[in-house]
Amino acid sequence: MKNNFLDIIDPIHDFIRINNTELQIIDNPIFQRLRRIRQLSGAHLTYPGAQHTRFEHSLGVLHIAGKAGIALSEKNILKQSDIQNLRLAALLHDIGHGPFSHLFEEVMKEKSKITHEEIGREIILKTSIGDTLSKSGFDKNFLAQLAFGDSKLQFMNEIISGALSADMMDYLLRDGYFTGAEHAKIDHNRITQSLDVYQKKLALERSALYSFESMLHSRHQMFKAVYFHKTVRSAEVMIVEALRQADNELGLTSLKIDDYLKLTDEYIISKLLSLPEKNSNLKRAKKLAQNYQDRKLLKCVFERILTSKSNLQKIKISEIKQNLARKSKVNEDEIFVDSSITPSIPLAPSKKESKSIILITNESQNKTATEIPISKIPLVSTMSGFMNILRVYTAPNFRKKVEMAANSILGNLE
Numbered sequence: 001m002k003n004n005f006l007d008i009i010d011p012i013h014d015f016i017r018i019n020n021t022e023l024q025i026i027d028n029p030i031f032q033r034l035r036r037i038r039q040l041s042g043a044h045l046t047y048p049g050a051q052h053t054r055f056e057h058s059l060g061v062l063h064i065a066g067k068a069g070i071a072l073s074e075k076n077i078l079k080q081s082d083i084q085n086l087r088l089a090a091l092l093h094d095i096g097h098g099p100f101s102h103l104f105e106e107v108m109k110e111k112s113k114i115t116h117e118e119i120g121r122e123i124i125l126k127t128s129i130g131d132t133l134s135k136s137g138f139d140k141n142f143l144a145q146l147a148f149g150d151s152k153l154q155f156m157n158e159i160i161s162g163a164l165s166a167d168m169m170d171y172l173l174r175d176g177y178f179t180g181a182e183h184a185k186i187d188h189n190r191i192t193q194s195l196d197v198y199q200k201k202l203a204l205e206r207s208a209l210y211s212f213e214s215m216l217h218s219r220h221q222m223f224k225a226v227y228f229h230k231t232v233r234s235a236e237v238m239i240v241e242a243l244r245q246a247d248n249e250l251g252l253t254s255l256k257i258d259d260y261l262k263l264t265d266e267y268i269i270s271k272l273l274s275l276p277e278k279n280s281n282l283k284r285a286k287k288l289a290q291n292y293q294d295r296k297l298l299k300c301v302f303e304r305i306l307t308s309k310s311n312l313q314k315i316k317i318s319e320i321k322q323n324l325a326r327k328s329k330v331n332e333d334e335i336f337v338d339s340s341i342t343p344s345i346p347l348a349p350s351k352k353e354s355k356s357i358i359l360i361t362n363e364s365q366n367k368t369a370t371e372i373p374i375s376k377i378p379l380v381s382t383m384s385g386f387m388n389i390l391r392v393y394t395a396p397n398f399r400k401k402v403e404m405a406a407n408s409i410l411g412n413l414e
Helices: 020-027 029-036 054-074 080-091 102-112 116-126 128-135 140-147 154-160 166-179 188-193 206-227 230-250 265-273 280-293 310-314 317-328 396-410
Strands: 005-010 014-019 195-198 201-205 299-306 335-343 356-363 366-373 386-394
Touching (some): 005 054, 014 020, 020 029, 020 080, 020 128, 029 128, 054 080, 054 195, 080 140, 080 154, 102 230, 116 140, 140 154, 154 166, 188 195, 206 356, 230 265, 230 299, 230 335, 230 386, 317 335
């Protein structure tokens, strides 16, 4: 007798059990494309083990979302059909990512204002992915909403993305494992088992508060040690600039969906390396891509962690570049200013910073709920606000000149 499920071996979750509908989605070439998009863009040039992709991350999010759904069904909050919807939405939450993940999206937003979520919706609604869902009896419109935080069921949105999300629990564990960083220690089993719902919002049993606190601290540390690592960002700055310079030639940010689905990390690199050198922009893009591939990275000559939120609005990258070029007498095209900004607290499905968490206390069969600001949690309070790291990069041969100019112009920033 044929099994109705398949067990996939995974280094983070041991076994991820997949049912027939999920397997049909996974086996679709559109989903298989995620195998060729690295989860951490250029981080493998600093952390060689960071070769993992959006593919296995998506399986991991399905797994954790499913566990969260089971925990809520045991509390009579969700039905079996709700759990399956959660799993499918989690599986598809990254389906719209382009090559180099968020880096490609950075350029796409500048050129066309389109996000990977919008592309993901189109994939679910207008491709064979949606056909499979419909034939299997699922509402692809609802799944497109749920996958990107737009459904009317707020607590289900929050299981996919937010401060208690399956997405964050998997990427922190997975990124920590494959980079070798020791910062991502998350008790995702304790958190998922302790989930509850209060007034249609996702809540957490108070007894699991320490696990939640530890997860947010892990996230903060991973941003400092991995995601915003100065050498990781050097490689990413190079790819973003190459994509910007080559976009008019390659038309990458204005592709129809069928052409967009051909884009992968290696496809983009090959396109950049084969650019015709018919103008200075294309020459620069090609050179940056070649140096990226050969790991001839830009050098960081200035770094400052900005603590004043007012400085977030004051900084204009173009003006800084102009001033540095003038002061150092180095061509502006050889100077790269990178402002790496993220909220210290994860974003809610609304894309705004998560402000509070609902804690549930169960005593003598009485359930009480208390909503507290996340910023008031003792350990988290030291991290609230924005993490903003300003860096200046240049080629090795301009290092001294640009470093002196950067210290002179930016040295007093706080």
